[in-house]
Amino acid sequence: MALKLEHLIVRQGAFQLIADFEVPTHSFTSVIGPSGAGKSTLFDAVSGFLKPAKGRVLWQGDDLTNRPPGDRPVAMLFQDNNLFPHLTIGQNIGLALSKRRRLSPAHQDHVERVLARVGLDGMTDRKMSQLSGGQISRAALARLLLQDRPLWLLDEPFSALGPALKSEMLTLVRDMATEKQATVLMITHDPTDAHAVAPLSVLVAEGQANGPFDTAELLNNPPPALSDYLG
């Protein structure tokens, strides 16, 4: 009983997505399906960027449906623009702890420890423009950790990285999620990603989100909607 989408209907213009499933706590679930099928729409409903037309979003039995995005137990990584380019890494990450101009020494300390955890030790004062793609991903992950929310939504967060870096980041995310006991939903269009880190998978296709299925089973015997996409 963790994240439950109860008879959820989300509409965006003429598009409609029906979602009715639940994923257990501390699980790592991939969200897979053809592009344009509504994977991001599903995330928007869970994170609060889109108000569902019908149904409810429940977390541990708590109704989230009417709460604003900043007030949900949800932390999200977007495909890009996760970090403000006009701030340093430290300022960007620190926003997860405090909105004040200056961080308290305790917060500062916390930021530095988390940066060290993702392999960015000593880079607190770097500007975003001085970072490589891999470092930006690590910084975004650091903020996810500092936000300290139990539910992580990852919207193809490492799609801009090369294959080696991407698999390194995925492993890091999985390890961190295990350590933090987070529940993770991750949109991906790459079945290898799902294989690598997500034991469970939700299939989004033809206006419906169903699951969760065992990832290996789903990918080995895909239903027609998925097999068309996987080719």
Added chain:
Amino acid sequence: MASRVVAIIPAGLVAALVAMPLAAVFLRAGGGASLAAGDWAALRFTVWQAFLSALLSCLLAIPAARALSRRRFPGRDSLVTILGAPFILPVIVAILGLLAVFGREGMISQGLHLLGLPRLQIYGLQGILLAHVFFNLPLAIRLLLQGWSDIPAERFRLAAQLGLPAPTMFRVIEWPMLRKTLPGAFLVIFTICLSSFAVALTLGGGPKATTVELAIYQAFRFDFDLGKAATLATVQLALVGTASLVLLRLVGPLTGDLGLGRVQHRWDGNSSLARILDVASITLVGLFLLLPILSVVLRGAAGLADLPASVWIAAGHSVGVALASTTLCIALAVPLASARHGQTVALLGFALSPLVLGTGLFLLLQPYTNPFEWALVVTFIVNALMALPFATRAIAPALEQAEADYGRTADMLGLTGWSRWRWLILPRIQQPLGFSAGLAAALSMGDLGVIILFADPERATLPLQMYRLMGAYQMEAAAGAALLLLGLSLGVFWLFDKGGRYGLEA
């Protein structure tokens, strides 16, 4: 969204600042007052000179913009940048420069005199047109240059492959672009020239060369006939309001951010005639724009040493007015830029002439206090309203972009209210904010408009003081004041614009 609520207060303030003076004007005009023959003449002249100014600017811009779009030469980008400068150049400074070149005692007249030919006569319609072309030819060139840059490069390649002769190429590629671009450029310049005041004040006058704005001033200052001034203000409002509405409908709001315009690689224009034409256009435009400014600098340097104290006092007033005007303009522009209707409200400033607003404010203040004591306050408020459309136009796109790119990240972090402004929006709009502040400050610094309605000997701004020195034929001191004013206007623009880029990566 919360910013909508925030935008209501400044929108209401702007509406009130515009509506109350207008109401005062209408009440005073009484609706029944009829126009005298002289007023009709002023109306006809206003439209006629604006028409001719726009026509000349557009026609002269065609060869110059064409040359700039197809020739690469050292200093090209600097020249295109300088084309943006007249916008923040104080009118009165430019007029002094134009007098130095085209006036009775100017360079050209001296040359003609040596040859035994009559001197140039600058005062009257020809002088007004000269000044209007000086200010608006650069704008026309930049608008057309943008049009040329926007022509897809493939069309020129195709034309070259087909071996199209120059006239055919002009007809099938360039003329369609001009047909789209020219009406907009013409209308913009026509509308700007309708509310020309300082130019008409200094180079026009008399029954044959009086604009409506100038007539308002004369009714006000010479006859102190407030009823007549109000009637004329109503006429001016109808005139500029109609032109602005047509402009908005046909062209859309004017953007201030024209790029450098890339040079098109073309395979024509290698004939010697084309080369001569291009070189001549660029040289003439360059000289026409630079010579007057250069002469202001050279003559002013001599007068700068012993400026009368009155000039320094006026300069102090101008700096204060410019800073106050900038503060008000930005304080109104930022919230207005964040709301759709706010931008419409901000456009009111474009449709109103400063002298109409000034007349209204005078009528409002008169029953309660001595309006002349409020000269500087009224000036900075009117200046802020005038700069407002440009500021909102510059800020709004950056604001929208910040929300589009990073709004969700900010939502996710729970950044609302002030912390959203502090962490997301202000850093992302820093550059257009600096640019707008520079624009507002420079426009206010150089403005010779509403201040002249209200001014008494004690409260002059620098442009007004300069005008008075010119009127008293103290040309040495006027030249010194002109250089000071030029330096201050360009200086405040540079400072604010630079400030807006502070800390940004190159």
